Amino acid sequence: MAQTRIILDTDIGTYYDDAVAVMFAAQSPELIVEGVTTCYGDTHLRAQIAAKVLEISGRSDIPVFKGIGVPMRDEALMFGFEGDGILEPGEEPAYEEQHAVDFMIETIMNNPGEITVVTLGTVSNIAHAIIKEPKVVDNIKELIMMAGVIVPIVDEKGVRRSPIEEYNFNNDKIAAELVLRSGMPMSLIPIDVTLGAPLLDEDLERIRTSDSPTAKLATKIFDLWPPQEKLIYTAVGIPTDHTALWLHDPLTVMHAFDRTLMQTYPLHIEAEYNASPVEFEMYIHNTNGKQDMLRTNPKKLPPNMDVALEVDGVAVSRLFADRLIAPVGNGVA
Ligand SMILES: [Ca+2]
Secondary structure (H helix, E strand, O other), X not given: OOOEEXXXXXXXXXXXXXXXXXXXXXXXXOEEXXXXXXXXXXXXXXXXXXXXHHHHOOXXXXXEEEOOOOOOOOEOOOOOOOOOOOOOOOXXXXXXXXXXXXXXXXXXXXXXXXXXXXXXXXXXXXXXXXXXXXXXXXXXXXXXXXXXXXXXXXXXXXXXXXXXXXXXXXXXXXXXXXXXXXOOOEEEEOHHHHXXXXXXXHHHHHHHOOOOHHHHHHHHHXXXXXXXXXXXXXXXXXXXXXXXXXXXXXXXXXXXXXXXXXXXXXXXXXXXXXXXXXXXXXXXXXXXXXXXXXXXXXXXXXXXXXXXXXXXXXHHHHHHHHHHHOOOOOOOO
């Protein structure tokens, strides 16, 4: 089997789906996970959480690197459950000393055309890598990002069912602009598409009734999540009845090795700023009081990336559960 070599860059801890995405990657034999890097906020704590999740997945062979926590300007930081249900009180799992940005540069430059970087949070680390070593743009195989909004979802009653601006890009807008204009090979997996991939009830049940360590941890995390989900949805102005266990981040990892799950189209995506129509009290507002939000708008220009526009949600949910209930070690080909 031809394996895809990835660096998995994550803001694990704040939202449930990064932790399960790391487990999904660790359990997927199609992938060689060269390393897990952390971004956004307390990247030290996130690295500890990632190391613990990999240990539970039987994959302590995958190294973890702490990355950039501070956005390039004064974006507000989002709250979350920050590892509840994962780290025991006082537990401090170890991770590598090398900085995530240096690890990214070294791995990409030593393996030209081989390394796919998958970002599940801000794109701060890859942006800093480009600044420090511009040649990563020519030597990376592909950058796959869970980020952006291309076609905001509005239901038949005219009620908005997705954000208009997406959190990962807006938590480090300058980094997002830099990466979007970098010219490197990119795939964008926007939130209007990932909202088409909830974990289905029958697959959640398969996970709940499994004895595998990854399924048990996922069950614990899923049980903790619903109150947080409601807070976040309220904060971005979406009716709270429209919540589910969305597989935003696992779906993005899947794209690294399976191109049948989503339909992508080559488009030109431009980073543009707009005033937000929504009052943001809890997150994605700037501390300078301005509410200029980065939007990812398609333009009639030569394509600069592949963009996912449709997803097979049933297949995604099934594959996700298959891997979470698989015996530990399933990811070692
Ligand atoms: Ca994430």
